[in-house]
Amino acid sequence: ANALRVAQSLDRQFPKNARVLDLLGQAHRLRGDAAAARTAFEAAAAADPALSAPRINLARLDMARGDLTAAAKTLDAVLVRDDRNIDAVSTLAALSERGGKLAEAERFYARADEIAGGDNPLPALALVDFHLRQRQVPKAQEAMKRALAKAPDAVLTQIAAGRVALAAGDAAAARTALTRAATTAGFNVPQLTQVAQLLLEAGAPSVAAHTLDKALNERPDHVPALALRAHIEINAGELPAADARIKRIQTLQPRAGLGHALAGELAMARKQPEAALAAYRKAHELDRSTASLLRLFAATVPRDRAAAVRLADSWVASNPRDAAVWRALADTQLDARNLAAARRAYEAIDKLGVPDADALNNLAQVMVLQKDAGAQRVAERALTLAPTAPHVLGTAGWVAHQAGQNDRAIQLLRDARLRDPASADTRYYLAAVLAAMGRPNEARVELNAALEPNARLTYRAEAQQLLASLR
Numbered sequence: 001a002n003a004l005r006v007a008q009s010l011d012r013q014f015p016k017n018a019r020v021l022d023l024l025g026q027a028h029r030l031r032g033d034a035a036a037a038r039t040a041f042e043a044a045a046a047a048d049p050a051l052s053a054p055r056i057n058l059a060r061l062d063m064a065r066g067d068l069t070a071a072a073k074t075l076d077a078v079l080v081r082d083d084r085n086i087d088a089v090s091t092l093a094a095l096s097e098r099g100g101k102l103a104e105a106e107r108f109y110a111r112a113d114e115i116a117g118g119d120n121p122l123p124a125l126a127l128v129d130f131h132l133r134q135r136q137v138p139k140a141q142e143a144m145k146r147a148l149a150k151a152p153d154a155v156l157t158q159i160a161a162g163r164v165a166l167a168a169g170d171a172a173a174a175r176t177a178l179t180r181a182a183t184t185a186g187f188n189v190p191q192l193t194q195v196a197q198l199l200l201e202a203g204a205p206s207v208a209a210h211t212l213d214k215a216l217n218e219r220p221d222h223v224p225a226l227a228l229r230a231h232i233e234i235n236a237g238e239l240p241a242a243d244a245r246i247k248r249i250q251t252l253q254p255r256a257g258l259g260h261a262l263a264g265e266l267a268m269a270r271k272q273p274e275a276a277l278a279a280y281r282k283a284h285e286l287d288r289s290t291a292s293l294l295r296l297f298a299a300t301v302p303r304d305r306a307a308a309v310r311l312a313d314s315w316v317a318s319n320p321r322d323a324a325v326w327r328a329l330a331d332t333q334l335d336a337r338n339l340a341a342a343r344r345a346y347e348a349i350d351k352l353g354v355p356d357a358d359a360l361n362n363l364a365q366v367m368v369l370q371k372d373a374g375a376q377r378v379a380e381r382a383l384t385l386a387p388t389a390p391h392v393l394g395t396a397g398w399v400a401h402q403a404g405q406n407d408r409a410i411q412l413l414r415d416a417r418l419r420d421p422a423s424a425d426t427r428y429y430l431a432a433v434l435a436a437m438g439r440p441n442e443a444r445v446e447l448n449a450a451l452e453p454n455a456r457l458t459y460r461a462e463a464q465q466l467l468a469s470l471r
Contacts, residue, residue: 003027018048025057034061052078056087059095068099084115090126100355102134102385113146121151125160135357135386137167155184155191162198174202182211189215193225205232221252230262234269242266257283257292264295273303290324297328305336316348323354334362342366357386361395368399375399383412390420398429401436409433417446424455428463440470 004027010020025040038061044054055078062071072095078088093108109130112123124147131140144164151157158181165174178199185191192215199208209232215225226245233242246266250259264279280299284292293315300308312329316322330345346363349356360382367375379392379399386392397412413430420426431446447467450457457463 001031004031016043016047018044018051018054021047022051022054022057025054029057029061034064037061050081052082052085052088056085056091059091063091063095063098068095071095086112086116086120086123089115090123093126093130097130097133097355100353102355105130113143118150121147121154121157124150125156128160128164132163132167134355135167135389137164137388140164140167153184155181155188158184159191159195159198162195162202166198166201171202175199175204175207178202178204179207182207182214187214187218189219189222189225193222193228196225196228200228200232205235208232221248223249223252223258226252227258227262231265234262234265237269239266239269255286257285257287257289260286261292261295264299268299273299277303290319290322293325294328297325297332301332305332308332309341320348321352323349323352323356323359326352327356327359330359330362334366339366339370343370355385357382357389357392360385361389361392364395364399368395368402373403376403388419390416390423390426393419394423394426394429397426397433401429401433406433406437410437421449424450424452424457425459428457428459428466431463432466435466435470444470 004024007020007024007027011017011024014020021040021044025037025044028034028037028040038058041054041058041061044051045058055074059071059074059078062068062074072092075088075092075095078085079092082088089108089112093105093112096102096105096108106127109123109127113127116123124143127143128140128147131137131143141164144161147157147160158177162174162178162181165171165177178195182192182195182199185195192211196208196211196215199205199211209229212225212229212232215222216229219225226249230242230245230249233239233245242262243266246259246262249262253259260279260283264276264283267273267276267279277296277299280292280296284296286292293311297308297312300311309329309332312325312332315325316329319325326345326349330342330349333339333342333345343363343366346359346366349359350363360378364375364379364382367378376399379396382392383396393412393416397409397416400406400412401409410430410433413426413433416423416426417430427446427450431443431450434440434443434446444467447463447470449455450463451460451467
């Protein structure tokens with residue numbers, strides 16, 4: 001709000017100044033007024049046809065409303081004038097990713113990094129983020145090396161290094177990078193809060209708590225830090241301290257759902273499911289957001305699956321592009337073995353054009369259970385998006401076996417087992433293929449591992465039957 005007031009004041013002092021108008025448009029966009037932002041950006045572009053920033057911002061507005069064709073046309077025009085414009089190349093990368101053109105997106109992200117020079121790590125960090133979103137951890141690690149070479153002491157680089165280490169499963173390396181980032185961040189409260197969140201994911205709750213205490217000492221009423229600190233206290237069993245923080249959040253933001261969502265978390269820790277459900281319901285009434293819906297949905301499923309499904313169905317009827325809720329609905333229907341409903345929900349995600357390897361993987365699993373030969377095509381699409389994910393490799397191998405392609409199946413399944421030897425389903429799949437290829441001794445080894453008492457095996461009855469047939 002303050003930024004908008006300053007931009008409006010500048011606009012009165014310097015009417016028809018292109019850079020001021022572009023700034024005004026950015027302020028309107030961040031306030032959520034897309035129409036006013038577009039008016040300002042168009043005025044800026046008219047005031048100075050050579051200025052690229054307002055045109056790039058117009059493309060971003062088109063992307064936000066889903067008009068990818070118009071956005072691409074605008075960005076292409078900018079690049080015709082200046083093919084080394086980093087902002088245009090970076091935005092075109094995001095546009096290509098949004099449209100599911102992942103190879104093209106990767107080229108544009110890499111191109112932005114190439115033209116950024118040796119002292120600008122931001123495009124390299126954008127490339128890191130892209131690879132992490134696609135679960136391409138080795139590629140993210142390579143891009144991370146370039147970012148570190150450019151700015152090893154920058155806090156954003158250190159935070160990204162922690163995220164990459166987490167994605168690679170190296171919690172110790174993540175803690176090292178993030179502990180360093182907590183020092184480098186100084187007293188930047190938002191950065192300290194982000195680092196604390198990642199430290200929590202890296203299994204360092206005490207260091208995360210210390211980092212948040214540093215942030216809250218600087219800004220005692222910073223709500224994100226208060227919320228994360230309360231979450232840590234709930235997990236540590238420090239419930240009175242968490243309760244006090246939650247009440248403070250509710251006082252600071254009485255019309256937001258965050259405090260009630262945390263109150264629901266606290267009630268669950270106190271084994272008060274009815275109070276938790278009421279708190280999550282209140283949070284959703286206030287926020288009407290995807291996050292609040294998902295919390296309410298998750299709390300409702302164990303008590304009344306049908307009511308939870310109705311809740312999600314109602315939400316996606318009004319918000320048909322909400323992939324996260326579609327995904328929660330699909331997974332819940334798959335768990336309940338309602339295959340037709342699960343398939344409809346996974347297919348709804350696919351129709352959104354948002355690349356989601358896990359959704360495609362699960363859709364392929366549903367189609368296998370329905371004995372639909374199209375499962376292989378879907379599984380291969382998931383494999384293209386996540387070629388190193390063990391569960392995706394496992395599904396692709398299982399589907400290949402169903403299609404009679406045992407040589408390809410065993411190659412994929414051995415890769416999946418190597419990457420995740422604890423997956424009981426993968427070991428059952430591999431056993432089935434080995435048995436079909438006349439290798440019973442190897443199959444028995446895999447089945448015995450899959451049938452360990454504590455193993456999470458979807459096909460336990462089938463695995464037991466197969467093992468009995470091999471004796």
